[in-house]
Amino acid sequence: MSRPTPRPARPSTNRKDLSMDTALARPVSPAERGRAASARRSAGSLRRVGSVARNTFREAVRDRVLYNLVLFVLVLTGAAVFLGGLSAAQEAKIIVDMGLSAALLFGVFISIFVGVGLVYKEIERRTVYAIFAKPVGRGEFLLGKYLGLCLTLAVNVSVMGAGVSLALLYVNGGWHPLVLNIWPAVALIYVELLILVAVALLFSSFSSPALSALLTFFVFVIGHFSAELKGLSESFGSGGGRALFAALYYLLPNLSNYAYITAASHGRTPPAPVFAGSVVYGLAYIAVLLAASALVFKRRNFK
Amino acid sequence: MSPAVGTADRLASSRADSARRERARDALLLLVVAAGLAASFGLARWLDARRPQEDPYAAYEELYLKPETARRLSLSFNGLAADWYWLRSLQYVGRKALAHRGEFTLDDLRPLGLRNLGALLEQSTALDPQFMAAYDFGAVVLPSIDRDAAVRLVERGIRENPQEWRLYHHLGYIHWQAGRFQEASAAYEAGSRQPGAPAWMRAMAPQLKAQGGSRAVAREMYERMYEGSTDEQVRSLAVTRLAQLTSLEERDRIRRALSDFRARAGRCPADWREVAPLLRAVRLKLAADGAPLDPSDVPYALDAAACDVGLGQGSKIPKR
Numbered sequence: 069m070s071r072p073t074p075r076p077a078r079p080s081t082n083r084k085d086l087s088m089d090t091a092l093a094r095p096v097s098p099a100e101r102g103r104a105a106s107a108r109r110s111a112g113s114l115r116r117v118g119s120v121a122r123n124t125f126r127e128a129v130r131d132r133v134l135y136n137l138v139l140f141v142l143v144l145t146g147a148a149v150f151l152g153g154l155s156a157a158q159e160a161k162i163i164v165d166m167g168l169s170a171a172l173l174f175g176v177f178i179s180i181f182v183g184v185g186l187v188y189k190e191i192e193r194r195t196v197y198a199i200f201a202k203p204v205g206r207g208e209f210l211l212g213k214y215l216g217l218c219l220t221l222a223v224n225v226s227v228m229g230a231g232v233s234l235a236l237l238y239v240n241g242g243w244h245p246l247v248l249n250i251w252p253a254v255a256l257i258y259v260e261l262l263i264l265v266a267v268a269l270l271f272s273s274f275s276s277p278a279l280s281a282l283l284t285f286f287v288f289v290i291g292h293f294s295a296e297l298k299g300l301s302e303s304f305g306s307g308g309g310r311a312l313f314a315a316l317y318y319l320l321p322n323l324s325n326y327a328y329i330t331a332a333s334h335g336r337t338p339p340a341p342v343f344a345g346s347v348v349y350g351l352a353y354i355a356v357l358l359a360a361s362a363l364v365f366k367r368r369n370f371k
Numbered sequence: 372m373s374p375a376v377g378t379a380d381r382l383a384s385s386r387a388d389s390a391r392r393e394r395a396r397d398a399l400l401l402l403v404v405a406a407g408l409a410a411s412f413g414l415a416r417w418l419d420a421r422r423p424q425e426d427p428y429a430a431y432e433e434l435y436l437k438p439e440t441a442r443r444l445s446l447s448f449n450g451l452a453a454d455w456y457w458l459r460s461l462q463y464v465g466r467k468a469l470a471h472r473g474e475f476t477l478d479d480l481r482p483l484g485l486r487n488l489g490a491l492l493e494q495s496t497a498l499d500p501q502f503m504a505a506y507d508f509g510a511v512v513l514p515s516i517d518r519d520a521a522v523r524l525v526e527r528g529i530r531e532n533p534q535e536w537r538l539y540h541h542l543g544y545i546h547w548q549a550g551r552f553q554e555a556s557a558a559y560e561a562g563s564r565q566p567g568a569p570a571w572m573r574a575m576a577p578q579l580k581a582q583g584g585s586r587a588v589a590r591e592m593y594e595r596m597y598e599g600s601t602d603e604q605v606r607s608l609a610v611t612r613l614a615q616l617t618s619l620e621e622r623d624r625i626r627r628a629l630s631d632f633r634a635r636a637g638r639c640p641a642d643w644r645e646v647a648p649l650l651r652a653v654r655l656k657l658a659a660d661g662a663p664l665d666p667s668d669v670p671y672a673l674d675a676a677a678c679d680v681g682l683g684q685g686s687k688i689p690k691r
Contacts, residue, residue, distance in 0.1 A: 156461055157601055158454070158504050165450035172447065292446040323447070330450030334501050 116204050117212040124186065124216020133182055133220060136174045137227055143170055148235045159239045160246055164333035167232035168253055171225055172329065175261040176288060178221060183268025184280035186213040187365070196370055207362040214269055214358060221261050229254035246335055252343055253332035259350040260326035264288060266357035267321070273365040290316075291323030321353050438497030445498060453499030460491040460505070464512070476689055477608040478548075479515045489513055489520030496524065500531035504602070510541035511596075511605050514548055521545050536568035537599060543575065544592060552583025571595065590616050611689060614666040618688045624653045625663055625671065625680045639678035643670075 128134070147166050151159050187210070190196045199209060232254075233247045267287050271280035290297070294317055301313035325346040328338055338346070445452045467483040468475070475482050492509040496502050506528040513521035522545055528538045539562025546555035556579040563572035571591070578588055590613065597609035628649040632640050640646045647661030655663045662670035663680075667687035671680050682688055 154458055154461065155454075156504065156508070157603070158457065161450075161502075161504075162454045162458075165454050169448045169451040289446065293443070296443070327447035327449075329447055330453070330499050330501070333450050333499075336501075 112203075113205070113208055116208050117215065120199075120204070120209055120212020121215035121219060124213050125219045128182060128217065128220040131182075133178055134224060136178070137224065137231075140167075140170055140174060140228055141231060143167075144231050144235045148239050151239075160236055160244060161333045163235050163239060164232060164246055164250055165329060167228065167235060168250065168257065168329040168332060171228040171232070171254065172257050172260070174228070175221055175225060175257065176264060178224065179217070179261050179264040180268055180281050180284045180288075182217055182220070183265045184272040184277045184284065186217060186269060187272050188277045188280075191370060206366050210269065210273070210362050210365055211358065214265060217265050218262055221258065221265070225254060225258045225261065246332070249335045249337055250332045252337045253328040256326040256328050256338070256343070256346060259347055260323055263291075263321050263323070263350055263353055263357070266354045266361070270357050270361040270364070273361045273368065287320060288323065291321045292327065294320065294322040294324050322349075325349060438494045441494060442498050449498045453495045453502050453505075456491055456495035456498065457502065457505055460488060460495060460508070463488065463491060476611065477604055478511055478612075479691070480512055481515050485512075485516050489517050489524065492524055493520070493527075496528065496531075500528070503528075503532075503535070503537070506538060506541060507600060507602060507605065510545060511608065514545050518545065518549055534565050534567075536562045536565040536572060538562075539565065539568075540572065540595065540599065543579070544596070547579060547583060547588070547592060550584065552579050555583065556580040586616055586619065611687075615688050617666045618682070621655060621663065621665065622671070622680050624655060625650065628653060629678050629680065633678055639675050640673070641675055643673055 144163070144167055147163055148159070151162050155162050190199065196209075200206070229251060232250055236244050236247050236250075264284060264287070268280060268284040271283045275283070297313050297317040297320070301310050301317055304310035304313065331338070337343075441452060442449055464480070464483070464485060467485055471483050473482055480488075489509070492505050492513065495505045496509075499505075506525060509521060509524045513524065522542070525538055525542045525545060528535070529542065532538060539558050543555040543558035543562065546552070546558060556576045559572050559579060560576040562568055563576065575588075575591065575595075578591070582588060593609045593612045593616070597606050597613070600606050600609070628646055629639065631649060632646050643650070643657075643660060643662040647657060650657060650661070650663050658664055658670050660670075662673075665671055665682065665686055665688050669683045669686040669688075672683045674681060682690060
């Protein structure tokens, strides 16, 4: 039996093949090779960060972090049903105040208590050894953990915002401008929580969970007293006191930039430049905190 | 019986004993919890019954913190804290109203003894300076209790919200009630310059200056209060006061009719039937027996001896 003779390879008409042929034919410069390697590295890094973030989110769901939504729904339902007769026609304002304050409060608890355990739990359970045995950098690990909790908070805050909007529709028996007007305030609450998670992550990268939780809580409180710090600084004529309080004012996050709950309950939204400025300020502050966390974490000895 | 079987029985019996003891301990602990709760409930009731009762709401109406301190400590939860004080204000008035057995109107709550209402509303508005409902309520309710506190509350509202014409209207109303027509006129004048202020604000200023104590101004004031408020109680108060003004005008017309009758007959009418044609001529609403009806549809009372008219039994028109 004669064996079929192999056909001679036909020249490729496919564009991709052509380009590959050309690429193979053409000598590649070292700069181009460097750029391609860098792109591959970036894609790989993003994939690894994404994996850590996904797993952090799954872990938060497994740990029943989102169960707080049930409590939130109960609070809002109670407010919507019982406040009608008690508030003298102020149900809408009180629902917004209560709903958004609860969203902030629950968010602060999640940011602090889950945030400080993000790194510590992995070290305690010694899973960091398994993670770092793989090609995952410490910075990538930290960023992934951070983004995972941010995703959890995004789900939490948006469900709570939707809950407040639905409660408003219920108490008004239909449309009310506040249903939409609360959303800029919801977005600012989310940015505030992102800052707090970054603060918690920074503290937890070098201290115990209890101390980290306490310090993060202090930052949350002092962050809302920023105006007082500035006032204190200005009350000193000159010298060390003035410099100290001014330094504290600029060093600590000014969380009063995100306090729009009361304004939202009156249907007022922050002006667009103020809103954008607050978001950018938050992102810049988060970048600083994450970079500092990565610097500390890189030098940490797990033995 | 082999020694091995004996040991197993002893072991089983010992385990059963241990389980029994464990259950007994659990039962004892549950008993302690239940008995402790029952004892604390009983003791709390016993202590409550023996506590000296000066004012049942004294503790309720106390302020925990100064307004400014509360604002600083509230972080970004100041709106929620303001709502809390607002609800406390309403509950405070409600409880006092339920405890009080006599009559009162929303703009004269003196009989209720609301000594801390001003402070509660001040707290609420210090925490949330844009809380208009608290200013609206304070402007109507506070003047009869503490006029200075009412003026302070509304003036602070104006400082915090200088473009809210309604607050100038409230300030004008408080001054008008106190008979300070110049100040009332100045408040309306200032309010009329704010964006979105209705045209009647400008018209009120000279009217108050020229004839501040007249019924026409009072009618205008309560009509504007009715139109401008979303609070059902405030609107109801405005309706009551407008009915009172109508009744005062009706009583003036009845007195004129009685005076005409006396001039013609040389005596006062013995009953309403005698004067009914005169009352019909001045377009008063009459009952079947010829008695004129007040705005709450209750017949006016005829004082045949004094040749005068008064509000009838069961009338809903306020006497003052």
